[in-house]
Amino acid sequence: MLDRSPDSEPEIRSVLVLGGGSAGLLTGLTLKRLVPDLDVRLVHSSDIGVIGVGEGTTAVFPEHLFKTLGLDVGEFYRDAQPTWKQGIKFVWGPREHFFYDFEFQYDNRFDGLPKASGYYATDDCRDLSHACSLMERGKAFTSGPLGKPIIRGQHAFHIENENLVKTLTRHAESAGIGFLDDTLERVEHEGGRVTAIEFKGGERIEADLFIDASGFRAELIGKVLEEPFRSFSEGLFCDRAVIGGWEREDEPILAYTTAETMDHGWCWQIEHEHFINRGYVYASDFVDDDAALAEFLKRNPKVSNEPRVVRFRSGRYERNWVGNVVAVGNASGFVEPLEATALAQIIYEARWLAEGLRMSARRPDDTVRKFYNERIGTAWDEIRDFLAYHYKFNTRLDTPFWQHCREDVSLGDHAGLFEAYQELGPSQLLSEALPVRPNVYGIEGFLAMLVGMQVPYRARHEANAGERQLFEKARGRLARAAAAGVTVRQALDAIRKPTWQWS
Template identity: 35%
Template sequence: MTDNAIRSILIVGGGTAGWMTANLLATRLRRLPVQITLVESPDIRTVGVGEATVPAIRDYFRAIGVNEFDVMRATHGTVKLGIEFRDWSRPGTNFFHPFGRYGVDAFSVPFHQFWLKRRIAGDDTPLSAYCLATEAAMRNLVVLPPEQPANDLGVFDWAIHFDAGLFARFLSQRAREELGVAHVEGTIAGVHRGGDDGRIASVTLTGGDTLEADLFIDCSGFRSLLLGQALEVPYDDWTHLLPCDRAVAVPCTHGDALTPYTRSTALSAGWQWRIPLQHRVGNGYVYSSRHISDDEATATLLSRLEGEQLAEPNMLRFRTGHRTRVWEKNCVAIGLAAGFLEPLESTSITLIQSGVERLLAHFPDRDFEPSLADEFNRITSLEYARIRDFLLLHYWGNRRHGEPMWDACRALELPETLASRVRAFAGGGKLPRYEWDSFQPPSWLSMYAGLDILPPRHDPLADQLSAEELGASFAKMREAIGRATALGIPHDEFIAEHCAMQTDIARSAQPAPVSII
């Protein structure tokens, strides 16, 4: 290492963000003489981020050298093949957002263009019939993707649900015992900036101890202790676009099936999540305080629990958006300290993961070359905006007429980045891809089809196949999906065989804190 190399990193805050950051940094930097320290207060309650995930979480497991089934055993995890959306288009409707593709493309024409052609001709077979992940999930079956799929029907992925508190505990133990991360318990009383450049020099704990570092990672949650408070980086608020600003969460016992998917049910002033874990069900009502009171929201959620209530309701207030600069001077914020987006598509952990990966891709020395921070911040802003647009489509595309919050969402003026996407699909079924899209074309297609935002025409190139040829091809696809689905294993049996929870952890587990999925 050069004399100017980073030799010490201080992570401020534990929880999911802090310990995910510690594990990945310690793994990637293990051949360098860099001391990583994490300081967290035992007196400050953490927000349990990310009980539901997206498939990228398994990339994280591989990156830090752990097996997904070991994580699931330690965290009471279950399989997630996607998200079921109930009542979003209108009451009584439902659709599924899978982690997979639809059908098989032909002649370089996307499958959905052929599906549109048949639909316009009168075939009302839903798009979901051509997705293996959806068909398996709706039958409570687990089918894992082959390593080398024979065709596009086998291209899908899976994620997991887990207990966020147990996940942080699992990562904490590994970081401290296997990766050499130093752990300090203490409450930060002050943040000190030094020199003419105004960088953070140290933090002081309530007992008087001082912790110095070259690089500071702010994982202090919504408080954004370093980036927001000490460095005074402003917050770009998106509440005018994404209406929900509060959540109430309550775990309960199982009363329904152990489904291999998350469920999101639209309610009058927001939506309810259901996340099935091995030992309990996570429930929450994410809502707009302008359209329902806290007491009403809590009563609504409690009335909809499928089993026995396991803890008192936890309340959370939030603002969607992000810090205008997530890397400022010698401080990088990760997780809620950087920003927060509607938990509708389980992106909280993805943003933690991508933030740490991005830091490693732009890792500085003690000069903190400004161009590194500039590019980091440019990409981060794009990533947040792309996710924001995808989430906004859920709200804007609703057909829940006569309900003030939902009526207001339909009347929103969309950001041009989203408006252009909607025009492209509604006009001709086109699914453009932009830089730093977190959600790929099949995800957008799921939402357009589920919300009935469909073009009146198909791509003329889809006419390369006749109606008879398409009929035969589509029938073969459905038959192949049926055969593959028949090989699926009931979710509860799959869990029992591969990753049943550890009984010692099960006995010691406490009710989870507020969880942002």
Template identity: 70%
Template sequence: MTSSPSSRVQSVIVLGGGSAGMLAAITLKRLIPQLDVELIHSPEIGIIGVGEGTTAVFPEYLFNILGIPRDEFYREAKPTWKQGIKFVWGPRDHFFYDFEFQYDQRFDGVSKANGYYVDEDCSDLSLACGLMQRGKAFPTGPLGKPVIKGAHAFHIENHHLVAYLEGEAKRCGVVLTEDTFASAEHDGGQVSALHFEKGGRRSADLYIDASGFRSELLGKALEEPFKSFSGGLFCDRAVIGGWERDGEPIQAYTTAETMDHGWCWQIEHETFINRGYVYASDFVSDEDAHAEFRKKNPKTPEEPRILKFRSGRYKRSWVGNVVAIGNASGFVEPLEATALAQILYECRWVKELLENSDCQPAEAQRDFYNHAIGVAWDEIRDFLAFHYKFNTRLDTPFWKHCREHTELGDYQALYDLYQEIGPSPLLTSTLPNRPNIYGIEGFLAMLVGMKVPHKNPHTPAEAELQQWQRGRKKIATRAAAGVDVRRALDAIRQPSWQWS
């Protein structure tokens, strides 16, 4: 059956079986059960196979919105925990950015927010920050057990995640088919059928394009224009490697480390350490990037896996009866590991708009969706721009270029006011869109973390400084008694463990 723009959606074809396709199919089938959902993917083409860090919305969505059982997920998808990112970035030795509040808060009895007191030492501003810097993952609860609550994210290997989601898709009634898409019949921005190499012609009322960077339906068939972010984000490749864990402690954070022509991640799985160097091919050849990567990480394999990408998004993600989700809709390089969060945001809005239109989405719903998703992509772009613009750690041609040419986009006003008033939560008023993915906390964490200068320092009296230190001390004491990742994994595998 084909559909006119506002006819009722009863059947959905999801093209692509990476994390985007699986999450979209599960969301639609589980939350709107009357839909017939078929997911078609090509094992020959395969999945991207990277995407190992999440943000805190990921567990929240999986467990509380999709209702996925925690014990089953931990057993099969094998995640470890991520409390935030350790940035080896800017003039400090390092700093942490987490999912709690470090800078958008003021300790009891002091006059200003935390950013005004932090000079050399920005440790222990939140419990997550205190835990990470001590190699811990969670605070200790009764009987010495970890308290696995609050905003935290995962490190999770993409193939384990996709394999788990595939099982979950089958369990909730999604029909899974293996075939390779060949071409689409379309007219006036509406797709009427898809042709596959083995299975001939197939049609549905709504098509989810989750075909990854190939963007088979939105990009190729419907030729939606692509809005490149290359004017502000210069990295376009990654060399990826890693090694079997060799006694290294499992950290509850991703490391993001400044490199000569970009940056390197370290992601902590239980038995594997995953490293990747994201670099700008205008500044370094693949061979030299690989050599720099290997020098820093001698345990990585000699044969590099190099992935090319482009940062940007399609102008619209929902065109006619095609909605692109995941890399088929856009991609911003992985510095803040936001792709999975964006996928969930997209899935959630498609589901909400279908549900709220009795599955008859009209032009206004599509316009709203395109606006909301576009704003979210642009926000990720601008947040990453702050990371590049103000990183003074190295003076290589790449980093000089970033400092000189990175544009702050819709967040220039935030920086302008920051220069005048410093790290005040009042800067919230400059956020161009609310709710905002990172909130003022995210921007302050980067500005203060990188010691970006401003004109409004605060010199507290001794008594006030001591009061502020007491706030940090409380956090430090609790963090020091925390449980590390290894012990937390052991605890959740005990038969007596119960998820609250």
């Protein structure tokens, strides 16, 4: 804890969270759990509602729910009905497809081999990790005694936004967070600090700290404090998505999100137990809404609900913590869901906010705010550059949109990493070229894109026969274990048996 005089900065006792989407709820719950003395209230507006999308997570999400927040695993599965996601299948670049998971594929070295797997995977990148072997075979988990799924390790979820919001709301209420359903009318502020918010129903709420979780409306950070917005348009050109889906028929439930190259962007497929959710993210400079919808429906003839278009801008606010306002979730910034990073970023924001409050004994000063803003800003910029890699090297289609991406996407702070890769290939030395460490994706993330899309490099390694044999043997072990694994359907049936116990 920092050494500071008790009255140097105002003590934060009360927090008002504006917004009851996943960002407001996760932040409220995290603050209540990690800084329990805080009095937390949350206001949401049923008239405005929540965005209703945001259904793929990364592996940090279950870890945060069950370890940091301490939610009961069985209860969460029962209420929120998630299915499992082991990674993303990219229908992208010259290969038929490749997988990016939460383990290590390319930045991993099988026993006895002198080089990392990335060097051996130029032609065939299958079976480099447990997760990628499972996904390749339509399986979710390896199986243990009596064919039971072994549910552990770095998996993520597919989860319907409505179920998630309802479940988190219940947990927030039982954690002692006070709820109000009302719409913001007027904000009182002075000298760059918010003092109170008045709501349409007549209530006026004062607080020491305000969390802006109002989604794209960014009511406090954007509209009241007018913090400048830093656009990511140099690397990310898409600005709309059309979303639709259908009730699952006999399609198997897949343990991965699919990201598929389209003429003017890409299309996701997210797997819920009873519903398949599809969305086409596109660039309105290259295609209008009607033509994008037509391309979407042609690719997805089963879409049965009314598709809706969501508009967005990619970027982030210059600072997310300004005075006594902290923006989280879509109010703090946004990138398209190509790596489903938004929920992970919310968790990162919430944890660092809690840490800033704890470290400053709830009296955060300019230094705490500066560190927070640098850390969160860097995390946003890293996601921006990681997504830029997806666009820059995708040679699958030759439409004007993809030509423009290959020519003009900026790799931002991670341009030097690509230069090093061109020279060295998928070397572990590349970590020296990362602009920030620790880095959320590590070398592994960037290599998954570069090797996955067969981007050439100079220092080729010609494996000898012995190395080839060891490599194939290791891959064979992973392939056999995966082939004997269980599907999502089998794993769901297993956890619903009365005899199932979560370890």
